[in-house]
Amino acid sequence: xxxxxxxxxxxxxxxxxxxxxxxxxxxxxxxxxxxxxxxxxxxxxxxxxxxxxxxxxxxxxxxxxxxxxxxxxxxxxxxxxxxxxxxxxxxxxxxxxxxxxxxxxxxxxxxxxxxxxxxxxxxxxxxxxxx
Amino acid sequence: xxxxxxxxxxxxxxxxxxxxxxxxxxxxxxxxxxxxxxxxxxxxxxxxxxxxxxxxxxxxxxxxxxxxxxxxxxxxxxxxxxxxxxxxxxxxxxxxxxxxxxxxxxxxxxxxxxxxxxxxxxxxxxxxxxx
Numbered sequence: 001x002x003x004x005x006x007x008x009x010x011x012x013x014x015x016x017x018x019x020x021x022x023x024x025x026x027x028x029x030x031x032x033x034x035x036x037x038x039x040x041x042x043x044x045x046x047x048x049x050x051x052x053x054x055x056x057x058x059x060x061x062x063x064x065x066x067x068x069x070x071x072x073x074x075x076x077x078x079x080x081x082x083x084x085x086x087x088x089x090x091x092x093x094x095x096x097x098x099x100x101x102x103x104x105x106x107x108x109x110x111x112x113x114x115x116x117x118x119x120x121x122x123x124x125x126x127x128x129x130x131x
Numbered sequence: 132x133x134x135x136x137x138x139x140x141x142x143x144x145x146x147x148x149x150x151x152x153x154x155x156x157x158x159x160x161x162x163x164x165x166x167x168x169x170x171x172x173x174x175x176x177x178x179x180x181x182x183x184x185x186x187x188x189x190x191x192x193x194x195x196x197x198x199x200x201x202x203x204x205x206x207x208x209x210x211x212x213x214x215x216x217x218x219x220x221x222x223x224x225x226x227x228x229x230x231x232x233x234x235x236x237x238x239x240x241x242x243x244x245x246x247x248x249x250x251x252x253x254x255x256x257x258x259x260x261x262x
Binding site for chain 2: 045058065067082109119129130131
């Protein structure tokens with residue numbers, strides 16, 4: 001299961017808070033029964049374009065990951081919760097919506113890890129599915 | 132743009148090669164004009180279930196990331212190339228298909244970073260879109 005969340009909030013301070021995002025990544029996996037296999041990696045990005053500034057965070061869980069990228073100038077955050085085990089995607093959405101005080105958001109659940117036979121033979125690159 | 136690739140190959144040795152995955156993550160961003168903002172993080176996972184064993188790798192690029200998780204026992208790999216800048220998703224698919232010698236794969240391109248006005252107001256958790 002791969003849950004992707006894209007959301008906007010009105011509290012841009014949260015989006016600039018490295019410690020908050022570190023703690024979130026550190027504590028969240030156990031809430032949904034996932035096993036962390038690393039510490040969180042969190043860094044602040046300040047490139048040439050201010051609209052790209054923000055915090056990026058990542059943690060490995062058993063053979064998958066959770067990532068968070070904030071864009072503070074626009075109060076935009078994207079979150080990926082990617083696990084090879086099932087979890088409650090609606091509850092996860094609600095959790096991150098509340099934590100980042102999101103006022104608008106979109107959440108999608110992507111199926112990964114297909115059975116071999118469900119996939120196209122790749123003599124050529126298969127046609128790209130746009131989602 | 133968020134390209135997701137799920138694929139199966141017949142060369143499980145590649146899927147167990149930490150150095151190969153480190154080099155891939157280290158060298159790939161510059162091929163598509165992305166700026167690395169960290170070194171690659173790569174680790175080997177050997178949990179209780181052998182079908183979950185594999186290599187997980189990750190690199191931060193400017194406000195986004197590339198991740199790779201292999202499951203060597205099943206010769207399965209999933210790859211995410213997530214960038215706030217455009218890149219050629221078909222070329223990227225071909226690149227990873229060749230590198231991992233994938234014989235079956237599925238590739239999808241997910242739109243992220245919506246405009247605020249395109250998103251539902253989140254008084255409640257919006258209905259989950261299954262993809």
